[in-house]
Amino acid sequence: MNVWTITSFIGFTLLVAVISWWYTRKEDLTTRDGFFLGGRSLSGVSIGFSILLTNWSAEQLIGLNGQGYSVGLSNMGWAVTAAIAFVITAIVFLPMFIKKGITTIPDFIEARFGGTARNFIAWLFLINVAVVFLPTIVYAGALGMSKIFNVADIFGINEDSALLVSIFFITVIGGIYAIFGGLKAVVISDTINGFGFFVGSIFILIMGLIALGSGSMANGVEHLIVDHPQMLNAVTSPKVSVPFGAIFTGMVLINIYFVCTNQIIIQRALGAKSVAEGQKGVLxxxxxxxxxxxxxxxxxxxxxxxxxxxxxxxxxxxxxxxxRLLPSYMVGFFGAVLFGAIISTFNSTINSCSTIFAINIYTPLKKGDVSNQQSVSAGRIFGTGLAIFSALGAPFIQYAPQGLYLFMQEFNALFSIPMLLMVVVAIFFKKATVQTTISGMLVYIALYLFFKFGYTGWDLHFLHKTAIYFFCGLAVTLLLTHYFPSTSVEVESHNTAKVNIENWKHLRIASIMTLVLMVATYVIASPLGIVAPISEVPMNLLYITLASIAAVIITNSVVKKVSQTYFS
Structure with a gap:
């Protein structure tokens, strides 16, 4: 590593830190809204970049590219079909949550089911993060930093020791942002790093295509399409780690949980200065x-x-x-951007967990007799302990047999889908009780654990199994609700929103365009698109573009007419 690499890394990292400090230096971080929700003052652009950086990070950049290396685009459903969840969030979940003035998802659950359900979902979320999510994030980030900067050679140590050094570095810096800066510092650093991340990643893509084309980017694109075409096939590829049909079963459920009801993601949108800004950021x-x-x-x-x-x-x-591809000065810059993405997910997760612990666990334990300052301090202490725990667990992720990304998704499903079940029941089934809902959640967990560690002869992809377990749990909840319905009458709470609750005026057309783009992307990555003889690809792309434009116009017209007829 030469002086340019070190200088560009330190320079960009310090720039982000200084800008984040400057814009938050006058913020009141002693109040709950100030520390946990950025004072409810976030713009759509800031929310969008923060969601992306929280989601992308190293486990996505390294893990999904690792899946690309091994199976190609057949694994792109994790990214592409998330669009469904973002649209649902913008139209349904976000306006409802902001109108109710909630800070956390357990707040919403408590209002619907009471303190027992709040505790159940809060601890389920925290256990998932502590055992699975955060250690995976830290390990992926440490692996990337260690390899990019050749940490082992710099310090004259072996690869395992280099990994531990990188884990320590990420934990300390990421913890400082989350524990002392609050959500607004996290979001500002995310916005800057998000821009740098996108620019740096595009540069690596271009450099990779140039290397593949022996100096010509155009030749690189041609080689990418012509050589090993199965790697670009997302629909009928013979080489898969996630079958195409799974995007309609467990994958869509996990994506809906992750975007719509996961505190780590939704907290950014809950900090919006209006519903419209939140919807812009989400879409x-x-x-x-x-x-x-x-x-x-x-x-x-x-x-x-x-x-x-x-x-x-x-x-x-x-x-x-x-x-191998970047010049030394760019290695340092991109290393800084990757580092920013790593700590973005790390500190966002710590901040969200601190929020849930302080508001939904610590405050109720103290019978509500807690000042803003005490609540924030409790969150910071818990965040510190969580950061240390995740650092201790991170080295063990390297032993995951199918790669870190599939490991994380498979074990996330154990904890996340029961939480989604509770939120879905809370919204759509008014007669359900806390007892019937938790019963359904426990059925899901029991089925998952039995077929994961007990009977292992069921040869079906875990995403298909996840959907089956979900609907079994939901069926149990509905059956019990039929026989033991709630006898209390739910009273609609008055509007407690602290911001403007009007929807974005372009919400409908923006949502339709997002979904059409999702479908078009799958068509492109199929024999109807680029997985075809190279001479047919230009016309295929033209047809897909024209069909997409027509689909947007027709769908928008139909939805507009239906909404005016039935919902005006």
Whole structure:
């Protein structure tokens, strides 16, 4: 590592820190709204970038590119079909949550079911984050930093020790942002890092295509399409880790949980200065999430073309591509951007967990007799302990057999889908009680654990199983609710929103365009698009573009007419 690498890394990292400090220096971080929700003053752009950086991070950049290296675009559903969840959030969940003036998802559950349900979902969320999510984030980030900067060579240590050094560095810096800066510092740093992340990732994509084309980007694109075309097939590929049909079962459920009801993501939108700004940010994130396959999966496919015969581990593909292709001064800059993305997810997660602990666990334990300052202090202490715990668990993620990304998604499903079940029941089934709902959740958990660790002879992808368990749990809840319905009459709470609650005027057309883009992306990554003879690709893309424009116009007209007829 030369002086340019070190200088560009330190320079960009300090720039982000200074700007974040400058814009938050006058913020009141002693109040709950100030520390946990950024004072409810966030713009759509800030929300969008913060959601993206919270979501992208190293486990996406390294993990999904690792999947791209091993199976190609057939795994792109995790990114692309998230658009469905973003649209649902913008139309249904976000306006409802903001109108109710909630700070956390357990707040919403408590208002519907009471303190027992609040405690259940709060602890389920915190256990999921502590055991699965945060250690995976820290490990992925440490692996990337260690490989890009050759930490082992710098300090003269082995690879395992280099990983531990990187874990320590990420934990300390990320913890400082989250524990002392509050949500607004997190969001501001996310916005800056988000721009740098996107620019740097596009640059790596371009450099990869140039390397693949022996100096010509156009030739690189041609090689990408012509050589190993199965790697660009997301629909009928013979090489998959996630079957195409799974995007309609467990994958869509996990994405809906992650975007609509996951505190880590939704907290950014809850800090919006209006419902409209929150909707803009959420849909912006949904569109960019679809396009992000160009930086989250395609570079991994390029690495397969370039280094596929070197027998490297999939999770090492992206760091190796980066370190080999970028000039030294860009290695430092992109390392700083990647570091920013890593700590973005890390500190966002710590901040969200601190919020839930302080508001939904600590305050009720104290019978509500807690000042704002005490609540914030409790959140900070809990966040510190969580950061340390995640650092201790991170090294063990390297032993996941199918790569870090699938490990994280598979075990997330154990904890996240029961939480989604509770939120869905709370919204749509007014006669359900806390007892009937938790019974359904426990049925899901029991089925998941039994077929994961007990009977293992059921040869079905875990995403299909996840959907089956979900509907079994929901069926149990509805059956019990039929026989033991709630006898209390739910009283609609008055509007407690603290911001403007009018919907964005372009919400309908923006939502339709997002969903059409999602479908068009799948058509492009199929034999009807680029998985075809190279001579047919230009006309295929033209047809897909024209069909997409027509679909937007027709769908918008139909939805507008239906809404005017039945909902005006």
């Amino acid at each position: 912006f994130a949904g569109v960019v999430k679809i396009i992000s396959i160009l930086i989250l999966i395609v570079p991994g496919i390029i690495a397969f073309h370039l280094y596929g015969n070197e027998n490297i581990r999939p999770d090492e593909a992206y760091p190796i591509l980066t370190s």
